[in-house]
Amino acid sequence: MAIQWFPGHMNAARKKAEETMKITDLxxxxxxxxxxxxxxxxxxxxxxxxxxxxxxxxxNKSDLADPVATQEWLAYYNAQPGVTAIAITTRIPxxxxxxxxxCKTLAPHRAQPTKPLRMMxxxxxxxxxxxxxxxxxxKRVAKVGDEPAVTxxxxxxxxxxxxxxxxxxxxLWPKIEYPTDGLMLAICHAVGVNALIEExxxxxxxxxxxxxxxxxxxxxxxLDPVKVDGVGVLEAVAxxxxxxxxxxxxxxxxxxxxxxxxxxxGALGRISLETPARxxxxxxxxxxxxxxAAPHSDNDDIK
Numbered sequence: 683m684a685i686q687w688f689p690g691h692m693n694a695a696r697k698k699a700e701e702t703m704k705i706t707d708l709x710x711x712x713x714x715x716x717x718x719x720x721x722x723x724x725x726x727x728x729x730x731x732x733x734x735x736x737x738x739x740x741x742n743k744s745d746l747a748d749p750v751a752t753q754e755w756l757a758y759y760n761a762q763p764g765v766t767a768i769a770i771t772t773r774i775p776x777x778x779x780x781x782x783x784x785c786k787t788l789a790p791h792r793a794q795p796t797k798p799l800r801m802m803x804x805x806x807x808x809x810x811x812x813x814x815x816x817x818x819x820x821k822r823v824a825k826v827g828d829e830p831a832v833t834x835x836x837x838x839x840x841x842x843x844x845x846x847x848x849x850x851x852x853x854l855w856p857k858i859e860y861p862t863d864g865l866m867l868a869i870c871h872a873v874g875v876n877a878l879i880e881e882x883x884x885x886x887x888x889x890x891x892x893x894x895x896x897x898x899x900x901x902x903x904x905l906d907p908v909k910v911d912g913v914g915v916l917e918a919v920a921x922x923x924x925x926x927x928x929x930x931x932x933x934x935x936x937x938x939x940x941x942x943x944x945x946x947x948g949a950l951g952r953i954s955l956e957t958p959a960r961x962x963x964x965x966x967x968x969x970x971x972x973x974x975a976a977p978h979s980d981n982d983d984i985k
Contacts, residue, residue, distance in 0.1 A: 707800045711726050734764075778814065808870075886912070899918075
């Protein structure tokens with residue numbers, strides 16, 4: 683199943699982000715710690731590298747991700763030029779509170795009353811940008827919802843007299859190159875429900891869990907991971923939860939929804955669907971082609 687989802691407002695948001703990048707000192711890219719690279723919009727890197735802007739990559743929802751994998755991703759990103767990476771959960775205020783200080787170190791020539799630090803928060807839908815904005819400002823300024831693409835337009839807010847934040851809508855990109863990326867994005871609820879079939883993405887999730895986290899399937903559903911495949915996991919979930927259709931057959935559609943919810947809420951445990959090593963294996967034989975090339979101008983850089 684190929685997942686593609688690019689509503690019309692996202693194209694307008696991309697163009698607006700390109701304009702705002704000209705007057706931005708620092709890009710904060712919010713990633714899903716369970717799928718850091720799959721949730722990284724290639725457009726963000728294209729735009730910020732063209733403007734030579736430093737980037738703070740925030741691996742959000744780290745409380746739901748495998749801590750070992752998260753450390754591997756932090757080392758991977760922190761080795762990249764112009765990039766600093768940290769892992770947080772917005773559920774812990776102290777972790778959010780350290781972000782402004784980190785940002786100041788990335789743009790030391792700014793963050794002054796006469797030259798405030800101008801930051802733009804970017805990320806895919808439903809990755810937690812609005813929740814992060816509200817946590818940083820300690821008040822509700824951004825609409826939050828458990829559905830992708832709640833934020834539809836930019837808003838500029840003042841964190842303090844030295845720092846300004848621009849919140850941007852969650853954006854995917856027109857063509858998701860790798861089918862597994864689309865599946866992982868759908869599993870993590872970054873794609874609108876009209877673009878997917880839950881049973882198919884749940885089978886993919888089950889197959890990944892059987893390989894990398896079989897003990898969690900056993901603990902949650904009491905199944906023997908050696909004896910089942912992806913569909914078998916859904917059957918076990920349906921039996922465990924007594925999910926049956928009229929006539930008595932197992933309701934695999936509802937079982938798929940239960941499995942996805944158990945993953946998304948952390949009920950299964952702390953799980954990461956990709957690691958740097960697995961990502962490298964995926965891309966080993968794939969061309970390094972980006973669909974975005976920011977238009978160049980020598981006269982419109984930041985002042």
